[in-house]
Amino acid sequence: MEGHEIVGKALNGEQALELYKSINNAPDIILMDHRMPSKDGLETTKEILYINPHSKIIFISADDGVRENALKVGAVDFLQKPIDFKTLFKRIENISKNHTWETI
Secondary structure, eight states, X not given: OTTOOOOOOOSSHHHHHHHHHHOSSOOSOEEEESOOSSSOHHHHXXXXXXXXXXXXXXXXXXXXXXXXXXXXXTOSEEEESSXXXXXXXXXXXXXXXXXOOXXX
16 A cells, blocks of 8 residues: 555444544545445534544545536546555655645
C-alpha cells in the first residue's frame, strides 16, 4: 500500500460512521464511495466532517455528476471510477503533504 496503513474498512455509510467514531486517532485520509447501502457517501461525508471538519476525504464514484456535490460538502478531492492505484497514491501523497491540485 505504498507505505500507508489501512486502519479500517466499512461496507456502508452507517458502518463508516461507527468506525470513524471508534478510532482513537482519526485517519489521515478517508476514501469514500458514493453509492452505499443505508447511507450514501455524500451524507456520510457531511456527518464525518461535522464530527471533525479537518478530515480529509477523497470521494470516489462512477457518477461524475456527483463531483460538484462531493466537493461542496467538503471532500478534498474527487476521483472517477474506474481509478488506477498509481493516480490514487499520488493523490494521497499530495493530500498528506497538504498540497493542492486540480482534480481529473
